[in-house]
Amino acid sequence: HPKIKVCERLCSTEDCMPGTGTYLRHGYIFASLAGYVLRKNQGEELPVISVVRETETQLLPDVGAIVTCKVTSINPRFAKVHILYVGSTPLKDRFRGLKCHVLNCSLQVETYKSFRPGDIVLAKVISLGDVQSNYLLTTAENELGVVVAHSEAGAQMVPISWCEMQCPCTHAKEFRKVARVQPEYLQA
Incomplete structure (x- = not known):
């Protein structure tokens, strides 16, 4: 497969749904990073098109995935983390995550009362990565x-x-x- 450049147009939103490493503009899906195209069929829906960084298919965090991460820093609004595992599989590359701590709609707890740098945390991916590979994560469930x-x-x-x-x-x-x-x- 040929290597894709950043901002290269991949296909129309009529043909595919955007996945990791992509973004939408004017009805088309573009690559948000340089790499190789990966298409996944999910049932009867349109295939999901993603861009991965290596020739081999690497595991990428996906919406709904449970990830293990290490807190690198905190501020009053969120904790910055490095995602280490997706499920029980270690990642080859480090992915950055911005973790939003939400217990429920009515109860907000300050970040410093929830996490400290160096903590190992289980979280769920609620939003896919962007150009900088930032993922939005949550620990709202009891198991997280x-x-x-x-x-x-x-x-x-x-x-x-x-x-x-x-x-x-x-x-x-x-x-x-x-x-x-x-x-x-x-x-x-």
């Missing part, structure tokens, strides 16, 4: 949130509620949006 966090003393913290973890050494408590996951998911 922080799964591994370390205290200032360097010990792995233990969840004590849905919103707090505790250091086993110093017994200091810290706020986190704790994921309610089964122990077997934490063994890896």
Whole structure:
């Protein structure tokens, strides 16, 4: 397959639906990154057209996918993360995600009370990447949130509620949006 350039027109929206690595303009789908075209048929709908960076088909985060990521920084509105795994499959390239923390429509919790840099988090993809490979993620479900966090003393913290973890050494408590996951998911 020939390599596609950034901004190259791929097809009409009558023929395909836009996927990862693409954008819409005036009824046509364009490549938002340089790479190779990938088409996926999903049932009776139109095929989804995506652009991937390598010759081999690489796994890309998709809407609805559960991802494991590491928090790199936080600000009052969101946490920046690197997506490490899609499901249980490690990614070859690092993808950046902008995680929006939403518990439900009526309850907003500050980002610093939910995540800290270095935390390992389970999240769900709610929006596909753009030119910079930014994905919008959520931890709104009970099963999503922080799964591994370390205290200032360097010990792995233990969840004590849905919103707090505790250091086993110093017994200091810290706020986190704790994921309610089964122990077997934490063994890896």
